Amino acid sequence: xxxxxxxxxxxxxxxxxxxxxxxxxxxxxxxxxxxxxxxxxxxxxxxxxxxxxxxxxxxxxxxxxxxxxxxxxxxxxxxxxxxxxxxxxxxxxxxxxxxxxxxxxxxxxxxxxxxxxxxxxxxxxxxxxxxxxxxxxxxxxxxxxxxxxxxxxxxxxxxxxxxxxxxxxxxxxxxxxxxxxxxxxxxxxxxxxxxxxxxxxxxxxxxxxxxxxxxxxxxxxxxxxxxxxxxxxxxxxxxxxxxxxxxxxxxxxxxxxxxxxxxxxxxxxxxxxxxxxxxxxxxxxxxxxxxxxxxxxxxxxxxxxxxxxxxxxxxxxxxxxxxxxxxxxxxxxxxxxxxxxxxxxxxxxxxxxxxxxxxxxxxxxxxxxxxxxxxxxxxxxxxxxxxxxxxxxxxxxxxxxxxxxxxxxxxxxxxxxxxxxxxxxxxxxxxxxxxxxxxxxxxxxxxxxxxxxxxxxxxxxxxxxxxxxxxxxxxxxxxxxxxxxxxxxxxxxxxxxxxxxxxxxxxxxxxxxxxxxxxxxxxxxxxxxxxxxxxxxxxxxxxxxxxxxxxxxxxxxxxxxxxxxxxxxxxxxxxxxxxxxxxxxxxxxxxxxxxxxxxxxxxxxxxxxxxxxxxxxxxxxxxxxxxxxxxxxxxxxxxxxxxxxxxxxxxxxxxxxxxxxxxxxxxxxxxxxxxxxxxxxxxxxxxxxxxxxxxxxxxxxxxxxxxxxxxxxxxxxxxxxxxxxxxxxxxxxxxxxxxxxxxxxxxxxxxxxxxxxxxxxxxxxxxxxxxxxxxxxxxxxxxxxxxxxxxxxxxxxxxxxxxxxxxxxxxxxxxxxxxxxxxxxxxxxxxxxxxxxxxxxxxxxxxxxxxxxxxxxxxxxxxxxxxxxxxxxxxxxxxxxxxxxxxxxxxxxxxxxxxxxxxxxxxxxxxxxxxxxxxxxxxxxxxxxxxxxxx
Numbered sequence: 009x010x011x012x013x014x015x016x017x018x019x020x021x022x023x024x025x026x027x028x029x030x031x032x033x034x035x036x037x038x039x040x041x042x043x044x045x046x047x048x049x050x051x052x053x054x055x056x057x058x059x060x061x062x063x064x065x066x067x068x069x070x071x072x073x074x075x076x077x078x079x080x081x082x083x084x085x086x087x088x089x090x091x092x093x094x095x096x097x098x099x100x101x102x103x104x105x106x107x108x109x110x111x112x113x114x115x116x117x118x119x120x121x122x123x124x125x126x127x128x129x130x131x132x133x134x135x136x137x138x139x140x141x142x143x144x145x146x147x148x149x150x151x152x153x154x155x156x157x158x159x160x161x162x163x164x165x166x167x168x169x170x171x172x173x174x175x176x177x178x179x180x181x182x183x184x185x186x187x188x189x190x191x192x193x194x195x196x197x198x199x200x201x202x203x204x205x206x207x208x209x210x211x212x213x214x215x216x217x218x219x220x221x222x223x224x225x226x227x228x229x230x231x232x233x234x235x236x237x238x239x240x241x242x243x244x245x246x247x248x249x250x251x252x253x254x255x256x257x258x259x260x261x262x263x264x265x266x267x268x269x270x271x272x273x274x275x276x277x278x279x280x281x282x283x284x285x286x287x288x289x290x291x292x293x294x295x296x297x298x299x300x301x302x303x304x305x306x307x308x309x310x311x312x313x314x315x316x317x318x319x320x321x322x323x324x325x326x327x328x329x330x331x332x333x334x335x336x337x338x339x340x341x342x343x344x345x346x347x348x349x350x351x352x353x354x355x356x357x358x359x360x361x362x363x364x365x366x367x368x369x370x371x372x373x374x375x376x377x378x379x380x381x382x383x384x385x386x387x388x389x390x391x392x393x394x395x396x397x398x399x400x401x402x403x404x405x406x407x408x409x410x411x412x413x414x415x416x417x418x419x420x421x422x423x424x425x426x427x428x429x430x431x432x433x434x435x436x437x438x439x440x441x442x443x444x445x446x447x448x449x450x451x452x453x454x455x456x457x458x459x460x461x462x463x464x465x466x467x468x469x470x471x472x473x474x475x476x477x478x479x480x481x482x483x484x485x486x487x488x489x490x491x492x493x494x495x496x497x498x499x500x501x502x503x504x505x506x507x508x509x510x511x512x513x514x515x516x517x518x519x520x521x522x523x524x525x526x527x528x529x530x531x532x533x534x535x536x537x538x539x540x541x542x543x544x545x546x547x548x549x550x551x552x553x554x555x556x557x558x559x560x561x562x563x564x565x566x567x568x569x570x571x572x573x574x575x576x577x578x579x580x581x582x583x584x585x586x587x588x589x590x591x592x593x594x595x596x597x598x599x600x601x602x603x604x605x606x607x608x609x610x611x612x613x614x615x616x617x618x619x620x621x622x623x624x625x626x627x628x629x630x631x632x633x634x635x636x637x638x639x640x641x642x643x644x645x646x647x648x649x650x651x652x653x654x655x656x657x658x659x660x661x662x663x664x665x666x667x668x669x670x671x672x673x674x675x676x677x678x679x680x681x682x683x684x685x686x687x688x689x690x691x692x693x694x695x696x697x698x699x700x701x702x703x704x705x706x707x708x709x710x711x712x713x714x715x716x717x718x719x720x721x722x723x724x725x726x727x728x729x730x731x732x733x734x735x736x737x738x739x740x741x742x743x744x745x746x747x748x749x750x751x752x753x754x755x756x757x758x759x760x761x762x763x764x765x766x767x768x769x770x771x772x773x774x775x776x777x778x779x780x781x782x783x784x785x786x787x788x789x790x791x792x793x794x795x796x797x798x799x800x801x802x803x804x805x806x807x808x809x810x811x812x813x814x815x816x817x818x819x820x821x822x823x824x825x826x827x828x829x830x831x832x833x834x835x836x837x838x839x840x841x842x843x844x845x846x847x848x849x850x851x852x853x854x855x856x857x858x859x860x861x862x863x864x865x866x867x868x869x870x871x872x873x874x875x876x877x878x879x880x881x882x883x884x885x886x887x888x889x890x891x892x893x894x895x896x897x898x899x900x901x902x903x904x905x906x907x908x909x910x911x912x913x914x915x916x917x918x919x920x921x922x923x924x925x926x927x928x929x930x931x932x933x934x935x936x937x938x939x940x941x942x943x
Contacts, residue, residue, distance in 0.1 A: 035060035094857030101174040134252035140231035156265025201309035213279035222475035263470040268348035282333035298352030380672035383448035392444040406437035533565030579809035589630035590878035600627035620875025630802035632848035646754035676756020701795035702785035712879035718925035828852035880935035
């Protein structure tokens with residue numbers, strides 16, 4: 009289903025006509041559907057006539073008759089019904105084929121707004137971040153590039169006659185009323201538009217100044233565009249040096265192409281006005297942030313397609329048109345102003361750099377197949393002779409990067425680091441062209457530079473902008489000053505400094521003051537955004553429903569142990585590691601949750617595997633928050649080039665090693681973690697754990713009284729694991745996302761949250777990779793066992809909690825389906841897809857906005873997830889498993905440098921694991937004796 013890109017498609021049809029015709033396709037008149045959640049609806053949300061409800065999985069076909077061949081724009085009239093709070097994604101097929109690559113990723117926005125008109129305040133006088141809720145309505149949207157590389161909407165070439173249009177659902181449901189094929193007319197130039205206003209009798213208004221606060225936006229395309237709190241400048245309105253005020257919108261969150269914000273403005277009289285924004289763009293140097301301005305859904309004139317907001321420290325006034333402001337014709341009444349993020353003049357340059365990076369990475373893989381990752385410095389590989397078009401490609405890309413660098417310099421009006429990086433890459437390519445025999449020894453720096461180019465792509469696509477106020481004013485009316493003068497800034501700095509001594513910034517939201525009311529002290533160890541979100545949810549739902557106040561504190565979680573020992577700890581601690589609950593329980597510091605009457609009902613929210621690390625001696629000492637596990641990531645394009653399939657078993661993996669090794673490529677196994685400080689509790693390696701579980705092994709026997717790693721299965725598993733590194737020479741430590749991106753490591757096993765990182769981090773390989781359950785071990789009945797261990801975090805109740813019932817009520821609320829779903833969506837709304845929350849709650853995970861096909865793979869692996877138990881002395885398991893591993897794989901010299909104790913040179917696997925298992929036995933016995941348990 010993969011086609012050429014849109015630029016190639018348009019080049020092919022550049023001479024085609026654009027007929028001035030309109031073809032309307034009623035969605036309810038479909039020819040065929042595939043999928044269960046497709047049904048006609050009538051009179052939906054006040055829309056007359058029939059429409060079509062489309063599900064998040066499936067396909068719908070419409071048959072159309074085209075009267076005249078040519079290029080057509082296409083729009084869709086849709087309603088974003090409730091789903092999982094993410095953008096709606098569809099692929100468009102014409103006659104069963106993808107017309108061009110970008111048509112596989114069409115996105116339709118949901119519409120968001122503040123839940124309340126006025127920001128609420130906590131009992132310390134600070135504004136609370138307004139919660140974002142959907143404000144769905146019927147909207148007509150043009151089909152366009154979701155990445156923002158093409159400013160104009162897509163055009164589709166259709167021959168005269170009958171055609172089939174198909175929408176393939178990829179994420180989220182929506183209701184579709186109609187599709188329309190037509191010719192989209194571009195906006196006139198400003199001089200032409202102004203002449204039109206004058207001809208229609210429009211005149212400049214006088215004495216009008218309308219001010220709209222940026223945070224009062226009425227609609228936006230993403231919940232990440234919530235109102236912001238600006239405390240670093242006195243220029244904003246409203247301002248307070250001591251209290252938190254919601255006073256701007258946008259900022260770094262408003263950086264993704266296609267995101268828009270709308271404001272309403274009520275104009276008192278018909279006439280011509282100027283428009284200005286009080287804004288801050290101190291985010292990106294070297295280039296400028298670009299916006300498209302629409303009024304009532306239309307671009308008033310061409311110049312508003314590209315509105316530049318250049319870099320400057322602090323807030324300033326941006327008048328549209330500058331010293332000679334543009335005039336806009338507005339009739340009396342309410343109007344909608346929209347600013348939409350666009351790549352503007354940088355779009356074609358960024359797209360070309362992405363193409364260049366793709367080509368350079370392809371050449372890197374070809375060189376790698378000949379030389380390997382560490383070429384012999386004294387050998388002439390003659391890569392320029394063995395790889396067709398290598399030097400020609402280098403020359404083309406060097407010229408392209410030079411041209412882009414010059415254009416960037418022209419657009420930005422100066423030299424920046426972005427330009428320098430492109431020059432560095434092109435210089436290196438020139439040197440490799442002049443001296444091709446040096447290509448192998450330059451491979452390391454070549455890879456670094458292409459990695460830098462990938463980072464450049466990500467950074468350059470980001471165009472943040474913060475808006476404090478916008479003004480609609482008569483042409484002669486003086487606009488207000490920015491309020492960012494020297495003395496006001498000096499006063500701001502002084503008062504902020506003084507306040508820092510009297511205000512507790514670790515305290516989040518409301519503070520419980522009523523001594524008679526129930527209250528719970530909760531510590532959270534993550535970021536302030538997470539803490540603010542959680543506190544808002546507590547104040548909105550938990551406290552009103554239960555009458556229990558929550559004092560939420562943002563702390564460094566390593567302080568939990570000393571605080572608990574000193575009797576100063578919290579009632580509940582959140583987001584703590586898997587090893588802490590049982591270790592605290594052994595010492596009587598954690599409360600047993602299994603005694604609460606509704607405990608069995610609560611644990612039904614999680615898979616049994618999630619509860620394993622928190623269970624100890626008939627008790628359970630934590631509730632899971634997150635649960636993560638490994639998946640197999642693979643590059644579809646590279647495996648296809650090599651003629652390889654996704655491996656299903658470890659035998660398949662062994663065969664794959666041979667092919668990858670032949671081409672000097674790598675298979676990525678989970679990293680062999682090293683302790684960051686002496687005595688750190690590191691979990692058993694996840695690959696060893698998976699192999700052990702798949703073969704029916706356990707970590708402990710006799711109810712956790714002994715290590716089972718010296719059993720037959722344990723020994724065989726250890727031998728298999730170490731052979732990956734001794735026989736196949738796999739690497740122990742590497743940067744998987746970067747190597748996966750270049751194709752050097754086209755397949756590997758990594759935590760499933762790597763998916764979120766790759767989605768954002770590597771846009772140039774979008775659609776070229778996937779993930780699947782990890783390889784498994786065949787069973788006698790023909791099935792494949794794919795057991796995989798899980799990690800995660802938990803919420804613990806301290807045994808010193810004064811009101812355990814109130815603490816339990818909070819823990820139940822926090823781990824409930826609704827709250828975990830809301831928190832997951834809020835986190836993704838706040839920080840984007842890279843922050844998708846790996847909740848342990850089964851139903852909440854179902855409700856997070858995963859693409860359907862990918863989530864099916866995730867669910868398939870989830871069926872085989874198992875937990876690793878925690879036992880007294882169990883911290884020796886991960887530690888000595890690592891010691892045993894290095895004894896076999898590395899040997900003495902390297903281990904001594906790492907501070908790992910070993911005996912002799914490289915050891916034999918069987919003897920080594922048996923010896924280290926004895927250390928594990930002894931520590932388990934010692935700890936059981938210490939805690940008065942059966943030995």
